[in-house]
Amino acid sequence: MIYNQWYAILESKEIPKGKPITVKRLGENLVFWRDQSGKLCCIIDKCCHRGASLGCGKVHGDNIECPFHGFQYDGNGRVCVIPANGKNAPVPPHYNVQSYLVKEAYGLVWLWYGEERTMLPELPFFDDLKEGFSYATFKDHWPVHYSRAIENQLDVVHLPFVHYNTIGKGNKTLVNGPVVITQEDGLRFYVNNIFDDGKTKPLKPEQIKNYEKLFQLAFHFPNVWQNFIGDKLRVFAAFAPIDDENTMIYLRYYQKFVNFPVLKQLVNLLGNYFNKIILRQDKRVVITQIPKKTSIRMGENLIQGDLPIVKYRQMREELQELNKR
Numbered sequence: 001m002i003y004n005q006w007y008a009i010l011e012s013k014e015i016p017k018g019k020p021i022t023v024k025r026l027g028e029n030l031v032f033w034r035d036q037s038g039k040l041c042c043i044i045d046k047c048c049h050r051g052a053s054l055g056c057g058k059v060h061g062d063n064i065e066c067p068f069h070g071f072q073y074d075g076n077g078r079v080c081v082i083p084a085n086g087k088n089a090p091v092p093p094h095y096n097v098q099s100y101l102v103k104e105a106y107g108l109v110w111l112w113y114g115e116e117r118t119m120l121p122e123l124p125f126f127d128d129l130k131e132g133f134s135y136a137t138f139k140d141h142w143p144v145h146y147s148r149a150i151e152n153q154l155d156v157v158h159l160p161f162v163h164y165n166t167i168g169k170g171n172k173t174l175v176n177g178p179v180v181i182t183q184e185d186g187l188r189f190y191v192n193n194i195f196d197d198g199k200t201k202p203l204k205p206e207q208i209k210n211y212e213k214l215f216q217l218a219f220h221f222p223n224v225w226q227n228f229i230g231d232k233l234r235v236f237a238a239f240a241p242i243d244d245e246n247t248m249i250y251l252r253y254y255q256k257f258v259n260f261p262v263l264k265q266l267v268n269l270l271g272n273y274f275n276k277i278i279l280r281q282d283k284r285v286v287i288t289q290i291p292k293k294t295s296i297r298m299g300e301n302l303i304q305g306d307l308p309i310v311k312y313r314q315m316r317e318e319l320q321e322l323n324k325r
Contacts, residue, residue, distance in 0.1 A: 006112055009026070012104045015033070027243045031045040031053075040104055044098045069082075076096075079091050105125065129236060134255065136272040140249045144286055153227075156178050157303070173195070175202055189216065189311075205307065223238055
């Protein structure tokens with residue numbers, strides 16, 4: 001994982017009030033619950049007393065109570081009550097587990113995976129999706145490292161083969177460019193795939209004029225992606241790392257061409273049903289790739305059309321080097 005980053009890891013609606021939930025993210029078993037004000041808390045799901053899962057316990061006021069011996073933890077991971085010692089007995093400071101800073105925004109739960117800082121960076125969400133759109137979400141588990149899942153959405157070469165009967169219709173196998181613009185928070189790339197007439201040679205990125213008018217996609221580190229289908233229609237994905245061999249993908253259909261309360265949700269659900277078909281076409285192939293995790297040097301023979309993937313790997317390695325633990 002890249003350290004010192006905000007990761008989108010869950011949907012807010014997955015965490016109810018009054019009940020803890022346990023999920024594995026970033027290689028750790030985590031327990032989430034809401035305090036009495038609704039604020040989200042997140043700590044390691046392992047009691048420091050005898051190792052029981054706190055997620056099997058219950059919410060007790062602002063705290064979470066271990067189901068084994070009733071130890072209560074606050075949102076900072078500190079034990080504040082040991083019933084066997086008496087409810088008012090002081091608790092030694094080493095009775096604690098790691099906590100994580102989490103925020104809720106845009107219907108997602110974001111976890112700060114990094115060192116404590118006075119000033120934290122902004123959440124890496126897309127500005128143009130913050131207002132005006134409605135959406136529907138579905139999630140899908142992939143048995144691959146999150147880098148594999150991300151690179152699939154940066155791959156402009158696979159469309160006519162994996163999606164030959166959906167978004168890749170037309171047999172546009174020849175790839176011009178693509179043009180890739182690196183930005184401080186990620187990359188944006190522009191796609192121009194055409195039918196191969198046997199005579200035309202693919203253009204190099206610098207040969208493509210007015211590329212801003214082409215079909216475009218964007219990625220923000222560490223794990224969110226957007227497909228710009230139109231001014232009023234987008235597809236968004238968050239690639240939540242479970243561990244080094246598993247990822248939970250949250251895929252959303254965003255639109256603002258229908259705004260009637262009931263009708264817009266129906267449109268969103270139908271759009272996301274189509275998204276699911278597309279994603280499952282990808283999944284069938286990506287889960288066969290070896291190895292499950294990618295790196296900048298891994299013995300692959302890449303081509304010009306793989307430029308977004310090359311840039312992603314380069315930027316990812318730079319961020320990992322810059323944010324070493």
